[in-house]
Amino acid sequence: NYRCRSAFKLLEMDDKHHILRPGLSVIDCGAAPGAWSQVAVQRVNALGVDPNAPVGFVLGVDLLQISPLEGAVFLSKMDVTDPVTLKKIQELLPTEKADVILSDMAPNATGIRELDHQKLISLCLSLLDLSQSILRPRGTILCKFWDGREAHILKNRLMELFQDVRTIKPQASRKESAEIYFLAKLYSDGVD
Ligand code: SAM
Secondary structure (H helix, E strand, O other), X not given: OOOOOHHHHXXXXXXXXXOOOOOOEEEEEOOOOOHHHHHHXXXXXXXXXXXXXXXXXXXXXOOOOOOOXXXXXXXXXXXXXXXXXXXXXXXXXXXXXEEEEEEOOOOOOOOOHHHHHHHHHHHHHHHHHHHHHHEEEEEEEEEEEXXXXXXXXXXXXXXXXXXXXXXXXXXXXXXXXXXXXXXXXEEOOOOO
8 A cells, every 4th residue: 555646656667667576775865755665665665574685775855754664764855955955864874885775756846837837947956966965876866847838957967977867757647737857867977
């Protein structure tokens, strides 16, 4: 039983694009109510349910309260763009860096499509700043955005930082919704 239907979007994207696997460390940004974290806990084997596979780690962050979930660590009522949150994440990560950053974050929608689009693109761009400190080389980011005129800014930035950037729209995402995801793999950290 998933906490939210959004679980099916992540399941679908992961089945097709192989984002999660046992042993990986995942940061789930905008995790409330926790459905993506539920999927991540299963797929990275965070509870060690499969004794023959490596055990992964899931850390969820949200501005809202997130109810506890076995196998995940949550930072509730925290803003991912706040440096204090970055410190907390670094303290809690068992490995030095995360393998995967998931973001299903969405700002409170104003209903003004262009404005909402811009707000979400800015949020994704600040997530990229955060990833410079916590994403391991060759790591992955999956982030939601609402389509619009500034999407190319985010895409260009991702293409500077990652070797493989794809635009994906899961079937499970309502057809009329403008939400789309960028999947960026092979983070290169700007050093090579
Ligand atoms: N993936 C979640 C799930 O499956 O349960 C649903 C996420 S919901 C669509 C978007 C979430 O992003 C909201 O709970 C919202 O509070 C959170 N959010 C928006 N801006 C945020 C920020 N700056 N920091 C942390 N969370 C944020």
